[in-house]
Amino acid sequence: MQEIELTKVLIGGVSQNQAYFESDMTELAELVKANKMTVVGDIRQNLERSVAATYFGSGKLLDIRQLAEENDAHTLVVNDELSPSQIRNLEQELKMTLLDRTGLILAIFANRAQSREAKAQVQIARLQYELPRLRVGEQANLMQQGGGPGFANRGSGETKLEMSQRTIKNKISQLRHELKTLEVAQQTKRAQRERAEIPTVALVGYTNAGKSTTMNGLLRLFNADTTKTVFEKDMLFATLDTSVREILLPDNKKFLLSDTVGFINKLPTQLVKAFRSTLAEAANADLLIQVIDFSDPNYEEMIKVTEKTLHAMGIDDVPMIYAYNKADRKPDTEFPVETSDHDLVYAATDSASLQLLTQMITKELFADLTKVTFSIPFAAGKWVDYLNERTNVLKQDYTADGTQITAEVGPEDRQRLADYITTV
Known part of the structure; x- marks a missing residue:
């Protein structure tokens, strides 16, 4: 099979004494790779602040031109979001296509x-990103999927159409209307789940920390139907859509587990706003599990980024388990270990780790369960079936008057079957 030649790009960044500049640049290279491009050169400059007109200083622009010529690169990807004038000036100076970090993530x-x-x-x-970047007399190639530097040409759409700001705003309004319709359907599904009184757990965290691997591990451990697993791959933003799956435990306890879109440093503001509805699963969850790549030396910064993004979305008061994943990739690290009630060091590919994670989840979700004995007459036998199907039945005996059954139940079931309680 003939290999497809990937677009050659240079990556560049201005360090303004940021503590995590090195890791940001490494991450930028991974983002380029995720967008099916290949890095052939790396340009960096130390400045107190980036140059207002051209981001880089004039001397560094000469270096970029030379490096681009040597490596036959026609695209420069920079580590920050540039202003429209910076993009325009750099493209004129360098005779290259410019793609900033925001544009790359959007692509x-x-x-x-x-x-x-x-x-x-x-x-x-x-x-929203393109709106202030439209140029007078320029045709904006805004595809239904893709369009602009770094965007794949996918699907049908508006190709090479000169769009005015009014046209773009109308398109945004139309898309928002479509989203509202889709959100109503999602809200209906969530309401149905709430009525079913099934607790919910949401996996959140930095991109490529192992959320999908964790979900699939739990599904394989407890669910016979392996077709319910979600896509997973060792790459940034492997999944964007929220997936919800039911986890049924051996003792009849069950919960809904959702796998949400991953976060990243400098996540475009437009995407934070856009994905609020997608992350409604996290906002409405009874428990969050923040999956953290413990093998990454910058994992503490990743935790800060995740929590800052959750805060920006108004998700602040949901209980959280900090799940330090990929412990198997960190030398001399013991796992699985529950270091506190809300902290776990584990590996998502390890069965014992997933069992311990499940114990922590059930301890948090089902803390209000109590052992109750019911005496249910034969005429009300439907409640015996209900308890066997919906709860963890510890003991069941038959008497002359009906069925005596001891089960772990929550407050709703205690109220629902109050007439049949004999001991609590």
Whole structure:
């Protein structure tokens, strides 16, 4: 099979004494790779602040031109979001295509979105990003999926159409209307789950920390139907759509587990706003599990980024387990270990780790369960079936008057079957 030649790009960044500049640049290279491009050169400059007109200083622009010529690179990807004038000036100076970090992340999201909801959210974010960057007399190539530097040419759409700001705003309004319709359907599903009184758990965290691997591990451990597993791959933003699966435990306890979109440093503001509805699963969850790549030396910064993003979305008061994943990749690290009630060191590919994580989840979710004995007459036998199907039955005996059954139940079931309680 003939290999497809990837677009050659230079990456560049201005360090303004940021503590995590090195890791940001490494991450930028991974984002380029995730967008099916290849890095052929790396340009960095130390400045107190980036140059207002051209981001880089004039001397560094000469270095970029020379490096681009040596490596036959026609695209420069920079580590920050640039102003429209900076992009215009750099393209004129360098005779290269410019893609900033925000544009790159939007491109990846546009090329990865699968569901109608995710596609609409990404397109809104991309149009908001493009709006101030339109140039007079320029044709904006804004595809239904993709468009602009780094975007794959996917699907049908508005190709090479000269769009005025009014046209773009109308398109954004139309997409928002479509999203509202989709959100109503999602809210209906959530309401049905709430009525079923099934607790919910949401996996959150930095991109590529192992959320999907954790979900799939739990599904394989407790669910016979392996077709319910979600896509997982060792790459940034492997999944964008929220997936919800039911986890049924051997003792009849069950909960809904959702796998949400991952976060990243400098996540575009447009995407934070756009994905609020997608992360409603996290906002409405009874428990969050923040999955952390413990093998990454910058994992503490990743925790800060995750919590800052959750805060920006108004998700502040949901109980959280800190799950330090990939302990198997960190030398001399013992796992699985529950270091506190809300901290776990584990490996998502390890069965014992997943069992311990499950224990922590059930301890948090089902803390209000109590052991209750019911005496249910034969005429009300439906409640015996209900308890066997919905609760952890510890003991069951038959008497002359009916069935005596001891089970772990929550407050709702205690109230529902109050007439049949004999001992608590």
